[in-house]
Amino acid sequence: MANQWTEEELLDLARKYSFRSRMDRNAISGPVLVWGRGSVVRDVNGKEYLDFNSGQMCAALGHNHPRIVQALQESCESLIHSHMSLFNDKEIILASRMAEIAPPGMNRSMFLTSGSDSNEAAMAIAKRYTGGYEIASPVVSFHGQSEAARAVTFSGWRQGYGPYAPGNYPIIAPYRYRCSFCQNKPGCDYTCLDTSFELLDAQSDGQMAAVITEPLFSAGGVIDLPEGWLRELKLRCEQRGMLLILDEAQTGLAKLGSMWGFEHEGVVPDIFTVSKHLGGGIAVSAVVTTDEIEEKVSQTGLVVAHSHSNDPLTSNAAIASIDIILEENLVDVSTRIGEYWKGHLNDLAERHQLIGDVRGRGLLQGIEFVEDRETRTPAYQQGQEIGRRCLEDGLIVSVRRSGSVIRFVPPFTTTEDQMDLAADILDHAISSASSGT
Template sequence: MTDDLKAAAQEYLVRYGSDSFPNLFTSAKGSIVTDSTGREVLDFTSGQMCATIGHNHPAIVAAIEDAGKKAVHLFSGMIPEVVAELGAKLAGWMPAPLKKSLFLNTGGESNEAALRMAKLHTGGHEVIALGGSWHGTGAGAGSVSYASDRKGYGPTIPGTYVIPEPNAYRCPIEHCRDACDGACMRVGLNMFDMASRGEGAAIIAEPIISAGGIIVPPDDYFVNLKREAHKRGMLLVLDEAQTAFGRIGKKTAAEHFGVVPDIMAVSKTLGGGVPLAATVTSDEIEADIHDKGFTFYTSHVSDPLPAAVGLAVLATIEAEDLMAAAVEKGAYLRARLNDLQQKHEAIGDVRGEGLMMGVELVKDRESRQPDHELGALTTERCFELGLSMNIRRRPERGAVWRIAPPLTITKAELDQGVDILDQALSDSLNKLAG
């Protein structure tokens, strides 16, 4: 059966840029995923950065069962009780005055909705995003995603702009080294002002640029970015797909950076692995766009099943004190990664917040030339040794391990993962040395 299914996967599935693993996968529980041979692998990526409360948490399973007894899906115009309940609950997690939510499914969708809201509210259409950002694959979100995958699909939406990202380790304007002084934003916005037709709608940003290599902006970055957005009549949209709901030890990264965006998009970490996303804004913006006829009518808007799961995820984060866990285990992980950096010259930088860490691999620490070959070899070796780990590879920018395990991971599992990283790095360096 297993071999038949492996053959079926090759025969019948479109290859979408996925990593190639030797086997198919059958199940996942907590921080462990199991393949079709029964081999268990430690998951340092929380699935696709979603499963913050661990894979198949009993609370998620119970919520799915409960939805099965009540309602899985309804006519999109009908608001299920559980969606109203999640709306009220989510408002308590958002920084005031953000309180009105549109419940969707994917992160890309939540950003499409955010950009439509910003365009309708401002009357403009120009959107700025940061270099290395990733907001989704749809036309709107894809137009403002710069991490990869832009080539070969024709024109993007007119009016999309990019400004250099605040990468202190690898300054895109070759100006700073190790401390970003915000020149990237000033330069980028000057270029935008030159190009703009004066019809700005939004600046959209990930609070920590994830696919672009776990880039943590300076503390005052988003306060300044919001001021600059408003100066130009644009809204600030924060895409908190990965950072909201405890991942970095806070309710949101907006709270961490002391800024309140005009619109926030949340997704991955709200559904804990089930497709649930939300676009959240203030009463004022919601009322204005409603008056202007805002629509975002999808087959699965306000679906009850994912909403029930979202409630379960938020309740679990509270009940298991997972925000505090992210802070504590994040500090522990960082200390262990710092030790690894002492040992291996190839680790140029260790950065991140809470349980969202990046480890950048370089050929040498002075030139900081990215070591993509080492990154690929190490990731492969990690998997052989029982650790699923994600390397972000941007040819021009760096080879960065992205480490974001479930917040429920145990310290023993963290140790096991870091020990595997250590071993994989040594083995790969030996292999490269010949």
């Protein structure tokens, strides 16, 4: 059925009725999206865009994947929602499927709705398990915008919401491109960790519960972990009886060319969380941990329960999503198309001095813009302008670090032709921003 509304009519309604609280955009302006398939979305005017943000990273399997649609239809025929204290078939099956793809021994899952609530739950588990309440997280981290998740989100979107509960501490981020400890050394020597833990030990109330971190910092600027950093972090947590929580919201489920972002270091966390494309576009998240941790915290009477916890419809979407990831071999797909995209980014970096760094893995990559490659002064305005031009020309990306970083999260469905087209759009946007035209 044809859309009944024009863009202007919809925006007029939005100007009157929509609450302006979204990230990155305060103005009420187009495009107004109405349709999506695979890696393409369409606005109300019929204009198409390559969606290199995968919606809000949640449509990484491709918009409206037919198997997700089928799972939703099935649940509409059987059971959409159920009593949160009673079991339903879909959440039990999903928990067993999650154990199949989690590291050995991480058998226990609960299912919630968002990245934020899964991280809140993970921190609540760590607090119950250790008896402590203090949590640390790197300064480029993003863990969500609910109260407790925002309290450990240090990459921005933080000021003006306090006071936060006591016991949340930032630690230094392993941001090699800008690290004052090791930028000019051949590798990270973990001075950042030693300094962070010296400070933590000094200010702690002696009640440290956990460190929560992403295995590649996405919202903070697509910052990958240096070799060995996660192993060294785990060691320091173990020495203090703290748990390690990994937030795999953006990095899990094949996105980085491995099932989990933490895999390439061989580190197994105590708890991990996953959300974003777990539901193939439907809101569902998971908290996964060991039998031993689950046993101990459930003995303490831990309750983490929301109206939509473990819902059959969202669980069914997540089962379909795991089927797709395994059957369509998405670990290999992200490695292959991630390399193809990296080739384009490296090629652009050779031709544009504005690009100071190319980084990321698989389907989560970024470029950092600098005024000058020697001084590495961030090129905030040019990056903002490039993001704006990309959108105008039909490529959706996200702009991070106040404009100096552009992040690309194309869906697994993206073809080489679509990547070629995206690289052309980006090339043109960078040329225009560099020449000021």
